[in-house]
Amino acid sequence: MAQYTRISGSVGLITLKNPPVNALSAVVRQGIVDSVERALGEPEVKCLVICGQSGKFCGGADIREFGKKMTGPPLIPVFHAIEAAAKPVVAAIEGIALGGGLELALGCHYRIAHSKAKLGLPEVTLGLLPAAAGSQRLPRLIGVPAALDLITTGRHVTAAEALQLGIVDQVTDHNTVDAAVKFALSVAGQSLDARRISTFPCPRLSNLDAVFEAAMQKVRQAARGAIAPVACVQAVRAAATLPYAQGLEREKELMATLFTSGQARALQYSFFAQRAVGRWSMPSGARWDTSKPKPIRKAAVIGLGTMGRGITVGLAQAGLSVVAVETQEKQLMEAKQAVSGMLERGAKKRGVSPPLGNISYSSNIKTVGDVDLVIEAVFEDMALKKEVFQQLSAVCRPGTFLCTNTSGLDIDDLASQTPNPELVVGMHFFAPAHVMKLLEVVYGPRSSPQAVATAMQLGKVIGKVSVAVGNCQGFVGNRMLSPYLSQANFLLEEGATPEFVDQVLEEFGFAMGAFRMSDLSGLDVGWRVRKAAGLVVPGKPARMRQGCRYSPLGDLLCEQGRFGQKTGSGWYQYDKPGSRVAKPDPWLHSFLEEYRARHGLVARRIDHQEVLERCLYSLINEGFRILEEGIAAGPEDIDVIYVLGYSWPRHRGGPMFYADMVGLTRVLERLEFYHQAHPDVPSLQPCNLLRKLVASGTPPIHRWREVIKKVHSQL
Numbered sequence: 001m002a003q004y005t006r007i008s009g010s011v012g013l014i015t016l017k018n019p020p021v022n023a024l025s026a027v028v029r030q031g032i033v034d035s036v037e038r039a040l041g042e043p044e045v046k047c048l049v050i051c052g053q054s055g056k057f058c059g060g061a062d063i064r065e066f067g068k069k070m071t072g073p074p075l076i077p078v079f080h081a082i083e084a085a086a087k088p089v090v091a092a093i094e095g096i097a098l099g100g101g102l103e104l105a106l107g108c109h110y111r112i113a114h115s116k117a118k119l120g121l122p123e124v125t126l127g128l129l130p131a132a133a134g135s136q137r138l139p140r141l142i143g144v145p146a147a148l149d150l151i152t153t154g155r156h157v158t159a160a161e162a163l164q165l166g167i168v169d170q171v172t173d174h175n176t177v178d179a180a181v182k183f184a185l186s187v188a189g190q191s192l193d194a195r196r197i198s199t200f201p202c203p204r205l206s207n208l209d210a211v212f213e214a215a216m217q218k219v220r221q222a223a224r225g226a227i228a229p230v231a232c233v234q235a236v237r238a239a240a241t242l243p244y245a246q247g248l249e250r251e252k253e254l255m256a257t258l259f260t261s262g263q264a265r266a267l268q269y270s271f272f273a274q275r276a277v278g279r280w281s282m283p284s285g286a287r288w289d290t291s292k293p294k295p296i297r298k299a300a301v302i303g304l305g306t307m308g309r310g311i312t313v314g315l316a317q318a319g320l321s322v323v324a325v326e327t328q329e330k331q332l333m334e335a336k337q338a339v340s341g342m343l344e345r346g347a348k349k350r351g352v353s354p355p356l357g358n359i360s361y362s363s364n365i366k367t368v369g370d371v372d373l374v375i376e377a378v379f380e381d382m383a384l385k386k387e388v389f390q391q392l393s394a395v396c397r398p399g400t401f402l403c404t405n406t407s408g409l410d411i412d413d414l415a416s417q418t419p420n421p422e423l424v425v426g427m428h429f430f431a432p433a434h435v436m437k438l439l440e441v442v443y444g445p446r447s448s449p450q451a452v453a454t455a456m457q458l459g460k461v462i463g464k465v466s467v468a469v470g471n472c473q474g475f476v477g478n479r480m481l482s483p484y485l486s487q488a489n490f491l492l493e494e495g496a497t498p499e500f501v502d503q504v505l506e507e508f509g510f511a512m513g514a515f516r517m518s519d520l521s522g523l524d525v526g527w528r529v530r531k532a533a534g535l536v537v538p539g540k541p542a543r544m545r546q547g548c549r550y551s552p553l554g555d556l557l558c559e560q561g562r563f564g565q566k567t568g569s570g571w572y573q574y575d576k577p578g579s580r581v582a583k584p585d586p587w588l589h590s591f592l593e594e595y596r597a598r599h600g601l602v603a604r605r606i607d608h609q610e611v612l613e614r615c616l617y618s619l620i621n622e623g624f625r626i627l628e629e630g631i632a633a634g635p636e637d638i639d640v641i642y643v644l645g646y647s648w649p650r651h652r653g654g655p656m657f658y659a660d661m662v663g664l665t666r667v668l669e670r671l672e673f674y675h676q677a678h679p680d681v682p683s684l685q686p687c688n689l690l691r692k693l694v695a696s697g698t699p700p701i702h703r704w705r706e707v708i709k710k711v712h713s714q715l
């Protein structure tokens, strides 16, 4: 709702009330209309202030209303009525003014913001554009280049930047509503002619075409197939070239295409999925709302390689005390320098001082005796990790949580090295660990709910989106990647090239195709895992292992020292080791031809559809297996992992959302088709849960949990 009160005798105060973010639901919109009408009708009222309850101005349109039948007054006429008012209307912006919230403020005559407020038009991140006249008012207020930046990226700006850009008129450190009331009284009675943004001419640009061409090129490059950023540029162009009313028509037209698009649905699903993963549950019944985390004030990181350094930076930046341990003195010195450099660069960007004092470095593991939680980040080697866990058990005080940063090793096996396996969880960080948003929190059968809650909470504190998953080979992300990469390799055996496979996957929207990504991560990583699993048989590249089809192509490259970017060659060639520009490699093409000839394989023409279906559907099928086994609690968990950790295009929601969009029946049919053609590839065999979902009438993704529950109760 919107509450109307009269304060200081002549100020009409409208307070938006719709927790948690005062979104503009139908009731709130109606409340604004009624309150404005009332204030304008009361002769004693000389000016109006609009604010939001609980220190939050407004989080924009109510996203939960999207896709439902529209009720209540539409936003544009509401904002026009405010702008047309004969009494000054001042927006008192505390906390947030986002999307429709900022558009509401732009409809007001003045804007006063608290210094801690964040403002922005993030509609593009939901597959939309600022279609409550935001795309038309903002360029008129701050000029085309700045408006293009804010609208196409959706980034939030601080109050200070908003003041500099001219979005707000004043910033206060004090009570924003009081400041707005004082300000409103000071301007009451003054002419409002120069305050109605819709009447402003859009600031002229001499190089208008060049500016828009450059903007379009930039968004097309960054968008990886997303349509909203392109529509945002088109809408701002309308503001720059058309009268306001016509620009508004164009904004409406563009929004109509976006609003019902699959991409908008995917992005909005992704928004809620990212929040839903915080409400985790375990097969034991333990849940986020019944498991209390322990506060972590001091943590230790063991092993200061690339991952350990990033984790140390993340912890220190979040204000924790960190003991950073590296037993090799030389490595310790290098790490100290690298960590300090990362902290200094990060602090410079944020205009704060680097938290160097939060870290103490040591080469002695005994220095971790008084910490609340340890993150072991030594080399990915089970024997080494076991040794470290045994040492930690001896030196840590009782109750210390022991976490391992591993991308797939058995958490339970590691936990068995300690007298308190309930305190052990996996924390799978993604490189670079201080930058990547994703954290897989892995619980073993003996991890306590409190240990999981604590790791999830710590993830939040250091700014990660944490997803709780069960213990299995590769956890969720890497387990699903395995069939995807296998298919990519099989496609090479059958006639494709790395360039073609990557092109198809990149056109789908991945930042990098399977081979480019493998070259970046290092081919030796997977090689080591395959060796440990007994799959690598040097000198004998037979194409079957343990009764299933196996491609030894990656192993053969590693045997030649081709580990990817770091060695200057892998699936591609590079100018020099460490170079990032992948070039097709004639050597690799001849190698593939010889390999096929040696194995009696005849190259055939492989089309886009086959590449996409075999790579993606095998990955999705593994996702269904993961759900069936209860390793992930719901499809949202998998989708968040893939969007944040594996560059799955956000505008496609994630692999499970994509399966829902394609249609489960279609996914099942195609898997059956490919499995018939490749009976020796078990990952193409449709899993039971997928069959059950299809048999139960292909329910939409938000109802899959009901079917999963039934499957689990039958086990």
Ligand SMILES: CCCCCC/C=C/CC(=O)SCCNC(=O)CCNC(=O)[C@H](O)C(C)(C)COP(=O)(O)OP(=O)(O)OC[C@H]1O[C@@H](n2cnc3c(N)ncnc32)[C@H](O)[C@@H]1OP(=O)(O)O
Pocket (backbone or CB within 6 Å): 020, 021, 023, 059, 060, 061, 062, 063, 064, 065, 066, 070, 075, 096, 098, 099, 100, 101, 122, 123, 126, 128, 130, 131, 132, 272, 275, 276
């Ligand atoms: C009906 C037809 C209308 C057509 C016109 C279309 C016009 C569209 C213009 C728009 O305004 S689109 C929306 C633009 N706004 C946003 O994109 C803001 C989205 N929200 C956020 O970025 C963040 O939530 C936040 C506001 C910065 C707060 O972040 P914080 O980390 O503090 O909390 P969260 O966990 O993210 O959110 C708390 C809680 O609130 C829910 N929520 C947030 N924003 C909205 C919203 N705009 N509508 C509905 N619900 C919202 C969020 O889902 C969380 O709840 P949950 O239960 O945990 O999911």
